[in-house]
Amino acid sequence: LVERLRPFTSTIFAEMTALASRTSAVNLGQGFPDTDGPAGMLESARDALFGGANQYPPGPGRPELREAIAAHRARYGTEYDPDREILVTAGATEAIAASLLALAGPGDEVIVVEPYYDSYAAAVAMAGARRRVVSLVPDGDRFALDLDAVRHAITPNTKAILLNSPHNPTGTVFTDSELATLAELCVEHELIAITDEVYEHLVFDDTRHRPLATFPGMAPRTVSISSAGKTFNCTGWKIGWVCATPELTAAVRAAKQFLTFVSGGPLQPAVAHALRHELPWVDSLRTSLQAKRDRLCAGLAEAGFGIRRSEGTYFVCADIHPLGFTDAEELAWRLPESVGVAAVPVSVFTDHPNEWKHLLRFAFCKRDEVLDEAIERLRTLG
Numbered sequence: 001l002v003e004r005l006r007p008f009t010s011t012i013f014a015e016m017t018a019l020a021s022r023t024s025a026v027n028l029g030q031g032f033p034d035t036d037g038p039a040g041m042l043e044s045a046r047d048a049l050f051g052g053a054n055q056y057p058p059g060p061g062r063p064e065l066r067e068a069i070a071a072h073r074a075r076y077g078t079e080y081d082p083d084r085e086i087l088v089t090a091g092a093t094e095a096i097a098a099s100l101l102a103l104a105g106p107g108d109e110v111i112v113v114e115p116y117y118d119s120y121a122a123a124v125a126m127a128g129a130r131r132r133v134v135s136l137v138p139d140g141d142r143f144a145l146d147l148d149a150v151r152h153a154i155t156p157n158t159k160a161i162l163l164n165s166p167h168n169p170t171g172t173v174f175t176d177s178e179l180a181t182l183a184e185l186c187v188e189h190e191l192i193a194i195t196d197e198v199y200e201h202l203v204f205d206d207t208r209h210r211p212l213a214t215f216p217g218m219a220p221r222t223v224s225i226s227s228a229g230k231t232f233n234c235t236g237w238k239i240g241w242v243c244a245t246p247e248l249t250a251a252v253r254a255a256k257q258f259l260t261f262v263s264g265g266p267l268q269p270a271v272a273h274a275l276r277h278e279l280p281w282v283d284s285l286r287t288s289l290q291a292k293r294d295r296l297c298a299g300l301a302e303a304g305f306g307i308r309r310s311e312g313t314y315f316v317c318a319d320i321h322p323l324g325f326t327d328a329e330e331l332a333w334r335l336p337e338s339v340g341v342a343a344v345p346v347s348v349f350t351d352h353p354n355e356w357k358h359l360l361r362f363a364f365c366k367r368d369e370v371l372d373e374a375i376e377r378l379r380t381l382g
């Protein structure tokens with residue numbers, strides 16, 4: 001294995017899910033729902049499978065999907081030309097990797113906010129670029145973007161910043177004022193923003209998701225990424241997309257065409273259907289996830305954890321200090337066997353594990369009876 005990939009030989013999700021299944025633990029580690037998406041979407045996939053949509057789709061994605069993505073994105077007030085400004089990818093994961101491969105290389109730096117989704121560091125490394133990590137800072141019970149730290153991390157070699165909001169693993173949704181300042185920095189320093197918005201619909205209470213591309217000066221310099229997996233409970237489908245200027249889209253496509261070329265032929269019309277017709281279903285998903293968040297948070301608090309605020313995503317972070325533990329990584333490896341619950345230590349998403357070793361990430365995108373069983377088991381911890 002080449003040196004730049006040596007730190008990335010396994011993923012916490014694969015390891016924790018394997019451990020959960022070996023120990024019959026309730027798996028609140030890897031974030032995936034345990035119920036299916038809207039029936040209309042599944043029927044549309046079945047119709048496409050039996051309707052002959054089983055060969056290579058067009059390189060940029062099937063036209064009806066690109067048109068549906070443009071219409072969906074227009075809800076934020078941003079216009080994208082389905083032919084030149086939208087690219088369908090193999091999930092957000094490929095969109096992120098292809099964007100980095102296309103836009104950053106040896107000698108370039110990419111600012112990454114920690115804790116970060118695990119594929120970011122690997123994708124920056126595959127591009128041969130260098131990551132500059134900026135840590136989120138605690139702000140009451142939420143986490144804030146440290147804009148001074150971002151400012152200090154910018155050098156003449158900085159090419160891009162990678163931003164995920166709603167944010168995995170913390171559940172933070174960055175505020176309009178945080179995003180506005182970040183946008184100013186991007187414009188001032190001519191940075192490209194690569195935004196990971198896969199949880200764009202999964203925001204709770206009064207929180208709203210506002211794409212960074214909608215801030216002044218950002219549309220020409222933002223690669224906006226999302227995917228169907230989280231919005232429509234189909235994480236295994238791996239249909240994602242990029243929205244950006246024709247130049248940026250063409251650059252990402254240059255990399256993407258030699259990674260997978262195309263993928264998910266018969267799933268693409270189903271996602272087009274979902275984007276056009278299933279947003280009311282997504283509203284009920286959001287309501288249900290908010291109740292699940294509250295259910296799990298109440299149970300975790302009762303078990304003795306300190307709860308951080310989750311404003312979106314599938315996840316909530318819980319502080320283990322009040323329970324008398326000090327090392328969440330060590331605890332996470334022990335928990336499936338000792339208590340029968342799997343969670344993910346937040347430190348694995350960082351370059352500074354000592355500063356993040358008090359937090360465990362729990363997924364609440366599970367049926368209520370699964371959450372209740374986990375809560376019951378965690379009660380024995382205290």
Ligand code: PMP
Pocket residue numbers: 090091092093094117164168196198226227228229235238239240
């Ligand atoms: N980004 C974030 C923040 C995620 O949590 C995930 C995991 N679902 C992905 C990207 C990957 O998305 P996809 O499955 O569409 O590749």
Ligand code: GLN
Pocket residue numbers: 011013014029030031032168
């Ligand atoms: N996005 C999911 C999570 O954060 C898992 C994705 C994966 O398994 N790679 O849990």
